[in-house]
Amino acid sequence: MKYNLIIVDDHKMFLDGLLSILNSENDYNILLTAKNGKHIAKYLEINPDEKIDLIITDITMPEMDGIALNKIVKERKSNIKTLVVSMHNNPDMIDNLIEHDVDGYVPKNAEKEELLKAIQTILGGEKYFSREIKDIYMENKFSKKKNEEVKLTQREIDVITLIAQEFTTQEIADKLFLSKHTIESYRKNLIAKLSVRNLAGLTKYAMKMNYIQE
Amino acid sequence: MKYNLIIVDDHKMFLDGLLSILNSENDYNILLTAKNGKHIAKYLEINPDEKIDLIITDITMPEMDGIALNKIVKERKSNIKTLVVSMHNNPDMIDNLIEHDVDGYVPKNAEKEELLKAIQTILGGEKYFSREIKDIYMENKFSKKKNEEVKLTQREIDVITLIAQEFTTQEIADKLFLSKHTIESYRKNLIAKLSVRNLAGLTKYAMKMNYIQE
DNA sequence: ATCAATATCCCTGAAAACAGGGGTCTTTGT
DNA sequence: ACAAAGACCCCTGTTTTCAGGGATATTGAT
Structure with a gap:
């Protein structure tokens, strides 16, 4: 039985790249691809019972970005895993995603092997974050302590x-x-x-x- | 006889996407891929006589970006065509590229078909710019006139x-x-x-x- | 040789920012 | 029920910004 995946990215060519990587594996069935999170949110609403294992998403997208999508998925369909693949390494974005229980984060310049490893790890029930992302996250947490959580009303x-x-x-x-x-x-x-x-x-x-x- | 292409992009996954698109065509021989412009500049220096038809490049890359690479290629090897594939649509970048005779520019969210059309057009000796890029370029030229070239000392x-x-x-x-x-x-x-x-x-x-x- | 652009300096008066105090009232969490 | 936090308001005095006028000296291009 194959895993059902959904991919969200507004860059067609990148989508093609991901598809070609995933299609050469036999375990994955690409259910759907979309250009922004809104389509996916709608899809989940309409097909509440479909078995979806993993949503792979970019961060910056028109209409609904990956941050918002992850939040919605985790709030409404927490059994669906989410993996962010993005070239952004903004500490606050990473922080937000981790706070909202994203299952993994791999930068876009990662090797194909790392992406596949991330997917396997996540489908196995664990989380997967690239070294780079972990470093940024920790660095951010650490420096936030120094700044004593500046929070604006x-x-x-x-x-x-x-x-x-x-x-x-x-x-x-x-x-x-x-x-x-x-x-x-x-x-x-x-x-x-x-x-x-x-x-x-x-x-x-x-x-x-x-x-x-x- | 196949065309010899070089691809430069620091996002591995995107590279894979491009490769899978181009490998499914028969006319193209991918000579080399690299993560930044510096490798390519070096390669051109070392192999001055190799027949290279087209360099496909991203803009934002470490060490040497696509802007600098295009400039170097056009200055030293003007017979090599250059095609920029990027998600950036900064008017000044586009302006710089066009001023330095780039042969084409396609956004990363373009369809695979448009990319292939761009490559064919360029190899046929013409230039190819996506509608979106042309619009940004013209808009910029037009508004610059209005602002009467703000130049700081x-x-x-x-x-x-x-x-x-x-x-x-x-x-x-x-x-x-x-x-x-x-x-x-x-x-x-x-x-x-x-x-x-x-x-x-x-x-x-x-x-x-x-x-x-x- | 000359003209335009640049870099530099000065003045005044009004408006705004800034430092460092004071306060009340409402909302929210425990 | 009460404390803490937030939203809101006020005052004084000093410094800075900003608009508006100046001016002169140097440099680079034609």
């Missing part, structure tokens, strides 16, 4: 986002229906919390955290 | 870099052995030139231009 995120979008204090106050003084307080707290010196530091933080895109 | 780059690194005006003045007033003038000019509103805008520009990494 939603309101603070609102304010820092607007600051990074080049709005003045008064404009932000108007937008949020708050007093100018309140915004000044938030800015002051943000600068202290994030250990930066001024607007430039706040802006960089906002970019790093993807509060703004530009 | 080296000194301005120095100043904006330090600003984005969170230094105060006085600190920047000290570092550059200039008066505080001079830095203020530079900042004023930068804000005008770049059509931004404040430090946040300057910081974002500096990041976009890679003046700072963080």
Whole structure:
């Protein structure tokens, strides 16, 4: 009996690569491929009883990315394993995935052999993370300890986002229906919390955290 | 007689994808694959007389990226065609490639058929760019006209870099052995030139231009 | 030789940011 | 039930930014 796999990736050529690797193995049956997580989420909803063993997914995809997909799968269908194959090694993404019980993570520049090993390991019930990914995860956890878990409230995120979008204090106050003084307080707290010196530091933080895109 | 191709990409799995696509065609002989442009540049140097028809390359790679590789190939071996296959659609990268006579550009999310068409077109002596890439290129040229080529002097780059690194005006003045007033003038000019509103805008520009990494 | 671009410096006044305090009220967890 | 955390507001005084005008000296290209 073959394992049923689903592959999600918005890069056609990469998909072809994965397919050619997996088709040369006999144990895997590719149920479905898709360009984004939304298709898969829908599919799982419509076919609740189908036996699906593993979903292999990229991270950056239009509409619904791999982070969101993994979250949904683990919340609704925790018996389905998930393996992320991505070229991104953003520590926060990795952290998010691991917190949401992803079963494995292999970078896209990994050897074919490692990918197959990851799949086998995961289907065997264990987790598989590439050395590189483990290192990034640990490094991140370690340095987070030093920074003493800087966590912003939603309101603070609102304010820092607007600051990074080049709005003045008064404009932000108007937008949020708050007093100018309140915004000044938030800015002051943000600068202290994030250990930066001024607007430039706040802006960089906002970019790093993807509060703004530009 | 087969065409001799070289493929450069640091993502093993993607390489496998390309190989499986191209091996199923009979016209192509894959001479060599590599993980970065440096290997290829070396290879071309050592084997100056080998008949090479086309180099297919990614853009982001360690050591020597696709931009640099294309430049070198076109400068030293202009008879070798180059095709970029990348998921990046940064207008400046595309612009750079086209200025340096790249023969084609196909995004990684293109269909297999489009890739093959691109290769055939290029080997036939014409250029091939995906609709998407052409659009980005034209859009960029068009909007550049509007923005009237914002070009910063080296000194301005120095100043904006330090600003984005969170230094105060006085600190920047000290570092550059200039008066505080001079830095203020530079900042004023930068804000005008770049059509931004404040430090946040300057910081974002500096990041976009890679003046700072963080 | 000359002209444009660049680099440098200065001033004023208004607006904004910043440091460092103060506070109330509501929500949330235990 | 009560403490902690968050959201919200205010004040004073200093520093910095920003818009708007200047100016001069050097350099590079035509």
